[in-house]
Amino acid sequence: MNSTDIRLDITKIPKSRIDAVDFENLQFGKQHADHMMYCDFIDGEWQTPKIVPYGPMQFEPSAKVFHYGQAVFEGMKAFKDEEDKVWLFRPEQNFQRINKSSKRMAIPEFPESHFFASLEALLKLDKDWVRKGGGNSLYIRPFVIATESGVSASESDRYRFMIITCPAQAYYSKPIKVIFAQDYSRAADGGVGFAKAAGNYGAQFYPTKLAKEKGLDQIIWTDASSHEYLEEAGTMNIFFRVGDKLFTAPTNDRILDGVTRKSIIQLAKDKNVEVVVDKVSVKQIVEAAKSGELKEIFGTGTAAAIVRVEGFEHDDVYYDLPDIEEPYGTFFKKNLQDIQYNRVEDTHGWTRQVI
Structure with missing residues (x-):
């Protein structure tokens, strides 16, 4: 019908x-x-x-x-x-x-x-x-x-x-600081992490409150079994730029299949930016931060659009991220919003006119 x-x-x-x-x-x-x-x-x-x-x-x-x-x-x-x-x-x-x-x-x-x-x-x-x-x-x-x-x-x-x-208007008015989860978990295998169930968000509030008490804004959640792999943040999917490659975790029954996430993956492919959709280890990102290879982290979501992460904490050590020229996050945010506001041709057929 x-x-x-x-x-x-x-x-x-x-x-x-x-x-x-x-x-x-x-x-x-x-x-x-x-x-x-x-x-x-x-x-x-x-x-x-x-x-x-x-x-x-x-x-x-x-x-x-x-x-x-x-x-x-x-x-x-x-x-x-x-x-x-x-x-x-x-x-x-x-x-x-x-x-x-x-x-x-x-x-x-x-x-x-x-x-x-x-x-x-x-x-x-x-x-x-x-x-x-x-x-x-x-x-x-x-x-x-x-x-x-x-x-x-x-x-x-x-x-x-x-x-x-x-x-x-914008959900986040400025870049954010995050902590990599080590004590609490957002979701487990076989659970409801992939669903936008209300309880998923309610269960995040207390750990997020603890993070805010430390001067941080959000948590990047890790896998529940080992806390070795980075998955998603409280209100966003997460991308890591190491060198010129973008890394993001694959969706599974713990991770939300974000609409903005999959749109950014496609826009990156359109611009010939390599996107690696695979497990992202805490060790990999910490070592990349130490070596200077970690160029940026940004979150994606409907409310947030794309928000820059200016630094992260792990094992009580805080890592500042560089303020680079022409960050991917800014570039793809403009690409995305140009389509959403009908400023450019929608070659993917993503938009639907209501009025």
């Missing part, structure tokens, strides 16, 4: 709240656009998607999401070009991934037609919240939670799929 054939129940906000928002001083995720979408799974079927004014909702205290953590989410962005056209970037990847995450958490998959019909209707209603200009975007947060009332330890038979949006 085509998304244009899906019936939606739409209730518009009486008066937009947009004039109360200072778009020059946004806190990421704190301001929300006028409308949101929700769709309930009842009696084995997804119901009619509803778009309503953004606001609170009521759930039973015994809703299973509160007790067993059946919740997954996605992160996407809408961009506005200089002609006021609104674009999504590789949205089918996010749709496929939220269903992959849902399946791992025993949540019923959401229909593609429902997803795109409601998302595009939502963006058309709130198109004025998508601001022009580099760095500006509308962050899109699809998520699904278990809503069945009851505290028995079993999967829910009711769910709510929702989409909310937030006007956004």
Whole structure:
């Protein structure tokens, strides 16, 4: 079924709240656009998607999401070009991934037609919240939670799929400092590390808090069994430039298959930059830092886009990274954003026009 054939129940906000928002001083995720979408799974079927004014909702205290953590989410962005056209970037990847995450958490998959019909209707209603200009975007947060009332330890038979949006600027306003994990783990073999399960992020907060108390910003997680191999950061996939080569860990059941990550790999190949997708050892990176061969580390993600890592700590030793001319991170960030903002031809067919 085509998304244009899906019936939606739409209730518009009486008066937009947009004039109360200072778009020059946004806190990421704190301001929300006028409308949101929700769709309930009842009696084995997804119901009619509803778009309503953004606001609170009521759930039973015994809703299973509160007790067993059946919740997954996605992160996407809408961009506005200089002609006021609104674009999504590789949205089918996010749709496929939220269903992959849902399946791992025993949540019923959401229909593609429902997803795109409601998302595009939502963006058309709130198109004025998508601001022009580099760095500006509308962050899109699809998520699904278990809503069945009851505290028995079993999967829910009711769910709510929702989409909310937030006007956004850069997630990180400056380069960051990281620590290589040695004591805590993000994910284990056979677990849910590849899924955007809410609990993955909640479990990171305490170790990240400890890192921040040391003056660092993020953790680069290592494999749970040995802590010998670098995998991903708390909110990003990670790339290491050693000499002129880029290194990044392969995806597996511990590592999120990032949309920005796979886009940067392709853009690097387009520019004949060698990308090695293989295990990246802590030893390799520490030795490269000591020898001067480690030129840069940068993180990639929807919220972060591309952010430079200015240094890392391991074994209580801090390593500054050089401030090099023409870093790959800056170069590929511009390449990526030129496509997202429709400044150049999209030769890969990654963008989807909404308006």
